[in-house]
Amino acid sequence: MRYCDLTLAYTETSGGIKTYIDQKRRYIADHREDEHILIVPGEEDRTTRDRRLTKIEIESPLIPGCEPYRFFWRPDRIRRILEETAPDVIELGSYFLSPLAAFRYRDERRDAGGACLVSAYFHTDVAHAYVGAPARKFLGEGIEGVSETLASWGHTLSEILEDGAESAFGHMFRKCDLTLAATEAQAARIAEYGVTGTEIVPLGVDLSRFSPERRSPAFRERLGVGEDEILLVYSGRLDTEKSVTLLVDAFERLPQEPRFHLAMMGEGPLRPELEHRAASLERCSVLPYEKDKDAYASALASADIYVTAGPHETFGLSVVEAEASGLPVVGVDAGALRERIRPEWGRLGPVGDASAMAENILEIAPRRETMGAAARQHVFDADYGWDGSFGKLFAIYASALEKARS
CATH class of the missing domain: 3.40.50.2000 (Glycogen Phosphorylase B;)
Incomplete structure (x- = not known):
């Protein structure tokens, strides 16, 4: 089996998402015979391999104000990489442009008689954290001292923007075969995007290292x-x-x-x-x-x-x-x-x-x-161990692939 993570939230200084992906790759290397492909934006086109683990960087521009993060801007390049590496499961950690390439690859592979899944892990509440909250800060709270009326309009506009983002991301999530979340609360939040049936896969911690x-x-x-x-x-x-x-x-x-x-x-x-x-x-x-x-x-x-x-x-x-x-x-x-x-x-x-x-x-x-x-x-x-997390994740994928083949 070939698994693929497709995300922009993976840099040398990234936090939880990078840890999750690194631990997943370690788990595959240590406990499974599968292959893993990691596709991320980078400073230049580059591919590195370590036995069954491959990392592919696509030359991409920096996100202004969010350095060193970069954003995918060549979905055609992502699609070609997917066709060349032929993953059976693609897990989305980014929701801009990259899902288009993943869905197109999945649909073409299914048309050819193969089984393929696209999933999305709800690592970040993008609609709230990056749309609604900043909008409320600048359009509402930022002008409360100037005009209560303008501030009220600003809060209303912020809600409209967040609702629009929820609708857009909800549409993307519904096109996925699986949605994943770390907690019941986040599964409930995805439901507000209009998405149900989310699988709970808690993250883990290295209990021998953190002591x-x-x-x-x-x-x-x-x-x-x-x-x-x-x-x-x-x-x-x-x-x-x-x-x-x-x-x-x-x-x-x-x-x-x-x-x-x-x-x-x-x-x-x-x-x-x-x-x-x-x-x-x-x-x-x-x-x-x-x-x-x-x-x-x-x-x-x-x-x-x-x-x-x-x-x-x-x-x-x-x-x-x-x-x-x-x-x-x-x-x-x-x-x-x-x-x-x-x-x-x-x-x-x-x-x-x-x-x-x-x-x-x-x-x-x-x-x-x-x-x-x-x-x-x-x-x-609470048994926050990575082995338990990934044991559950790969069991979910195995079951979903079996259904896709039948």
């Missing part, structure tokens, strides 16, 4: 964090979608005692702004994206509390990795964070409320060790 045992006094020392001081950490894309500036707003509201430190790890368009703010604050650091997974796991385990303010998470993989590392979590009451964080090991606060986040950090700080232990235990009890 409190990787805690490193040397890492804390490099950041100037004392033994009795509290290190807050965030890891992910430094982008508006993740509301990372609110983390700094909350940090500024924390008292001088106990002494808190904030470390934000990652890359993205808001990095210059965050670095500028961090330069004027004591004990605030913006760290580079950590490509070394063991070093990244050590950094997480060396912190005391994980913080995140992004309201659009569809699973919250970095949160699960932090919990596996023995960290309690302070987040916001939205998206998949509602499923990832419970009172026993964290706190949820209102979206966009820096003061509430600061209060939640202060509340759990004295209990961070016991709550961190509860977080770690929860990850084990």
